[in-house]
Amino acid sequence: MSNFKLTRRGMMQTGGAAGLVLATPTLLTAGSHSGYTNAPTGSTVKIGFNVPQTGPYSEEGLDELRAQELAVEHLNGIGDGGMLNTFSSKALDGTGILGKKVEFVTGDTQTKSDAARASAKSMIEKDQVVMINGGSSSGVAIAVQGLCQEAGIIFMAGLTHSNDTTGKDRKANGFRHFFNGYMSGAALAPILGANLGTDRRAYHLTSDYTWGWTQSESMIASTEAMGWTTAENVLTPVGAGDFSSYIAQVLGSGADTLILNHYGGDMINSLTQSVQFGLRDKVVNGKNFEIVVPLYSELMAAGAGENIKGVYGSMNWNWQLQDAGTAAFVKSFGEKYGRPPSNSAHTCYVQTLLYADAVTRGGSFNPCAVGEALEDFEFDGMGNGPTLYRGADHQCFKDVLVMKGAENPTNAYDTLEIVEVTPRAQVEYPSNHPMFGGDEASVGSCNPGA
Secondary structure (H helix, E strand, O other): OOOOOOOOOOOOOOOOOOOOOOOOOOOOOHHHOOOOOOOOOOOEEEEEEEEOOOOOOHHHHHHHHHHHHHHHHHHOOOOOOHHHHOOOOOOOOOOOEOOEEEEEEEEEOOOOHHHHHHHHHHHHHOOOOOEEEEOOOHHHHHHHHHHHHHHOOEEEEOOOOOHHHHOOOOOOOEEEOOOOHHHHHHHHHHHHHHHHOOOOEEEEEEEOOHHHHHHHHHHHHHHHHOOOEEEEEEEEOOOOOOOHHHHHHHHOOOOOEEEEEOOHHHHHHHHHHHHHOOHHHOEEOOEEOEEEEEEOOHHHHHHHHHHHEOOEEEEOOOOOOOOHHHHHHHHHHHHHHOOOOOHHHHHHHHHHHHHHHHHHHHOOOOHHHHHHHHOOEEEOOOOOOOEEEOOOOOEEEOOEEEEEEOOOOOOOOOOEEEEEEEOHHHHOOOOOOHHHOHHHOOOOOOOOOO
16 A cells, blocks of 8 residues: 555444344345346346546546445455455355356446436446446436336445435435435534534535435524524535635625535535635634535545635545444555545445345345345444444435544545544434425335346
8 A cells, every 4th residue: 555644533433243243134035036137147247337437526436436346356256355354244255246256337427317327228238237336426326226226227326415315216226325414414413513503604505406405405404403594505506616606695694604515526616715715714793604514525625625624524434434344445445546445435335245245145136136135134344333224215324424624634535534423323314204205205116127
């Protein structure tokens, strides 16, 4: 491993695979499944990695792709095995999936729903993949999840944070390991209240698509519940680049806090421009002006540089956690790529292993057998503590991280520090929660396709 020192700052994560006994569902109907899309023949099986390799979220997508390639190596018995050694399920043995060597194809979503669907469609029809994994945009994830449902293919979502992915747009063939906007709000609000006060006026700049809408809704609900008021919620186009006209409006709004519901290159630009406008040097309503970034990534933090210092946000996972699963993954990824993995890389790696494990436990590549194996599956050893893949909506429930821009980073990769590992119980909600589609929302029936 080169050019970075693996130090771990912040809170210690408790738990781990060792000594934990978790329930594995009994599969009652998987054996009855027959006839499904792209049933593999011969000695190989092919999966598709559909990520943004160009566009405003491309840095995240390229890191996802690195992790997905690493996961395939580990499934095929190449390398040190990574999280296969810490995963509480021991179904996988490094001989591929059900004895078949794993191959993969890649596609570029361009962070555009139409491009992502076209790429996924080609993978399904031309390349004969049995599963698609990836995405760094909720708009893309929802579009591809719908396509996979129609085609009879399993979709393992990558970085998708909109409540809608496992809310009103949930599907039987789609599964999400990543957390969501509601969870960010539930984890962040107590920390913001304790550190910034409970009497603040917030101005939101929000990406104008499903993720931004549900992220701002979640943050407004959580912050207003503790006493904050909301000045404005202004929608901004994805990939805008120049946010100066939007930021200028914040100055006359009476707000003392700016919440940037932006991601990837958009967040880097909007945060940098906000600092250049001098917002963090202002005193408004007798308070120092603050900026909050609800959804963080290491890659965004590195891009924003000094501007990130002291800014709060949340993450699904971070390489500085000190559990055995994180250590194993960071070691494998670092030795291969010379850098620690991002939290988007982590979720795509984990989703690839979870799919392979479900196929193995279910005894079939049939998507309905895979779905049965994943629904209400409890596991550990993957970096987030004990985790549940809830059957009602196919959402994973696990601990969530509250982060802050580090004041004194030691290298390019520890620009964020862990403030709190928020326990899973604090971010849980009923599957019919109004933000997630209410009583009308349902995963529906699995579609095996052909």
